[in-house]
């Protein structure tokens with residue numbers, strides 16, 4: 001890919017961006033405008049990208065002296081980050097008086113997409129001229145990434161910050177994922193729930209939430225509008241995902257039923273606590289010097305997946321079965337008992353907290369074993385599988 005830098009203080013983030021993109025497997029060809037060279041040196045970017053940097057349309061290193069053509073012919077994308085207000089204005093008019101704007105204009109528009117990451121002061125971003133230019137740039141087929149909001153180098157606070165390098169990397173990766181769930185609404189539950197015993201103690205389990213967060217991310221990458229209902233976990237919210245934090249199963253139940261009504265897909269990855277304490281102590285329970293130990297009376301929590309699957313206009317419901325033994329038999333039991341079209345079976349001890357997992361898809365037609373892989377890779381494959389099932393059978397799973 002080509003990474004183009006135009007002039008702005010956010011150029012300092014470009015060094016990290018090059019590293020992130022290379023770590024993610026990209027080949028990065030850096031092109032800089034003259035203004036960008038005021039902020040960061042070509043030496044830094046050459047060292048990090050391991051390729052000579054291009055800065056001029058008169059660069060004699062290319063045999064045909066046509067860097068503006070050659071650089072995009074093998075590229076999968078051009079990302080301009082930072083894209084200054086001036087550079088955006090230039091792009092929109094099809095002006096081409098430096099190498100970067102030239103190559104943006106000369107790129108094969110059908111197979112080399114243009115992505116821009118604006119970076120500027122908030123007043124410059126909010127100005128009607130910039131907003132007009134950005135709207136036209138989008139209408140011309142460019143993808144605008146960000147900008148973010150927050151503290152700016154000038155000391156002001158507002159919209160116009162370039163996205164962080166890791167965010168830009170994730171946006172770029174998402175851009176290239178198939179959009180099988182475009183226009184669909186997806187609801188995901190993730191993580192454990194926490195059922196209080198008293199103000200300082202509770203019942204919970206070892207679910208890390210990683211699989212559910214990976215599914216939410218993969219669904220958003222596939223173009224869905226995603227709501228993620230998360231129990232107590234310390235994971236970052238995937239980009240473009242609406243997150244609702246809950247603690248108890250009862251809260252998760254209420255949030256999931258409210259959101260399920262207009263969802264097309266429900267993936268229940270949460271390890272919902274099966275029981276809660278019948279009456280939560282208002283004050284910390286104290287030890288009675290060995291004379292007695294507290295006895296907890298438990299009551300069963302509502303089954304969220306089964307409740308969603310009972311809705312008259314229910315989404316396509318996918319459940320998980322975390323077992324320690326008899327994996328497939330128990331998974332098939334859950335398929336029937338919860339009345340859902342698909343259950344993902346996995347061994348609890350081999351998935352909780354891990355970064356990878358091995359799963360078996362269990363449906364009415366049979367079992368399909370998927371080999372062990374990273375949770376994000378599995379999530380993407382699962383999202384593609386759900387998209388294909390919705391495509392084949394638009395009302396799949398509805399009673």
Ligand code: CTP
Nearest residue numbers: 268269270272301302303304305319320321322
């Ligand atoms: N589930 C749910 N609400 C519950 C319990 C489970 O939505 N109160 C969902 C889980 O998110 C998962 C599926 O049901 O998708 C199966 O969860 P699991 O804990 O494996 O099964 P249980 O139904 O709790 O049965 P058991 O604990 O007896 O194995």
